[in-house]
Amino acid sequence: MATETSLAERLLQGDKRALARAITLVENDDPRGWDLVREVYPHTGGAAVLGLTGAPGAGKSTLISALTKARRAQERDVAVLSIDPSSPFTKGALLGDRIRLTDHFLDPGVFIRSMANRGALGGLSEATLQAALLMDAAGKDDVFLETVGVGQAEIDVIDHADTVVLILIPGGGDSIQALKAGVMEIPDIIVVNKADHPMTDTMVREVRSVLSLAPHEKGTWRVPIVKTQAYRDIGIDELIEQIDAHRAYIQERGELEERRRRNLRSEVLALTTSRIRRRLDAALASDERFQALLQQVVERRLDPASAATEVLGRLDAGDLAID
Template sequence: MDTPRLVEKLLRGDRRALARAITLVENGSPELREIMAGLAPHTGRARIIGFTGSPGVGKSTTTNAVVRAARARGLSVAVLAVDPSSPFTGGALLGDRVRMQEHATDPGVYIRSMANRGHLGGLSWAAPHALRVLDAAGFDVVLVETVGVGQAEVEIAGQADTTVVLCAPGMGDSVQAAKAGVLEVADVFAVNKADREGAKSTLRELRQMVAMKDRADDEWKPPIVMMVAVHDEGVDELWERLDAHFAHLESGGGLAERRRRRAREEVQAIVLDLLRSRIGVGDGGALESAARDVAEGRRDPYAAADLVLKELDA
């Protein structure tokens, strides 16, 4: 499939084109430049919702429940599970197959995991690119799901229009959540597995955290939803909170600001990636010889960085 044809098919929501485009994103393919140029005028329509939380809180179950909620409201949904997966285990694909079963015959649902095979920083442009593809393909809602412990992963979920931070009782998750800096990105908290012991104390901890945070009077105060996603309990309430947050963003100008911020991160990541390749890793590259000097104590890292920059400017 040549690129103009791929773009044309993408814009019609063709599933094979979608799968191919996201694989190109995973691989950092040079064709992305042309694809993104073709998609740009057709983006900015989807509503993007991020889900993040520690392993074991039930992120997949929750996103699946939210997919059902969106479908019940007549909305088409794409799910992007950002999974810093090892190419070696194929874990992401297996997860997809399991999750696809429920929605396999529904043309209004598309679920895809995206592995990240790149270096540090790879996720910063890959995730926005994939969201851009799904947005241009015409989905009403795009859910992006990340493991909410790492810095990069939390930031990706935090770049959604609305970010949901998932907790679960008895795993020290609410504390972990706070530690991972997810509090700052949470628009909505959801306590999943709320039928388990410890749900009340998780709720209490979260309430305290929300209360402790200073905010202006007109600022959004993250609500906390108790749910049991596997039994579809609390999912309608979660959906209502998501709607309320989106309405808040739209009325207050926050939506445009969030989308600018997302674009800024995306453009910055591309710029830094292009610069990274100019710096020169590999034998004889400026970075390589600088690193050798630093490792052997002959130069400090800042003096080495200055040398690399001088080479870049030359």
């Protein structure tokens, strides 16, 4: 217990190693991790959480490097949490590092971490939120969540951000299609990176036309399109301005609290459900009727969804106890 208290204290003082250790506890679903989050939770809420999403190759990591540099120049502390397996930030995952991140790794004001494990209770999205909370409690001013933006887990992750930036590149028509089709929600800011490409202005026009089709209430946030060349630090100042403007906007209108309330609500729900699943799992392990039901599924006489309906019916009838 003494160790945990001191871990919390060190974390709140911004100790990098304490933060790393805390995230590992959460990622491994170690009860001490959850105790720790409970303890430091009152000290969270101060960080600006920025979600950055885009296809592999859009230059997310380079952009995050540039943003980190800009935020450091403003004397803000930065944490990067990468959930994109194709990102060079994602150490310990399947990829080697293609970009030299050494500068940032040596800076005590920058903390970089990836989440790739199935790890924590309730899944990647829950573990990510807990990690972001720990970064927040450690006094980081900015938390950057990097995700590839496709797939359920990744979309759930981006929901934890206060501001969402979508990164596109000229010629990458599929992202535009995804926006048009409504597969992807309209982000708060759109970056067209690699803006030295001759197709840049065509891309900007296309994005503008997609945005003009989306419903827009008068006086509400108008999604800016920022052209950047991240590897040359071009456009980064304007991006920072737009990020800050968006934050000021949602704070003024009470939308920041609204977003956070919505995200925390689904967080509580997800955590509750995953505990119910664990209990159900345990209850069914020794349940003979379920074994017989499962045998029918294995023999292709009953499909999994119909079997689920039957289990649910037994729960409703009080015929199967999971508490």
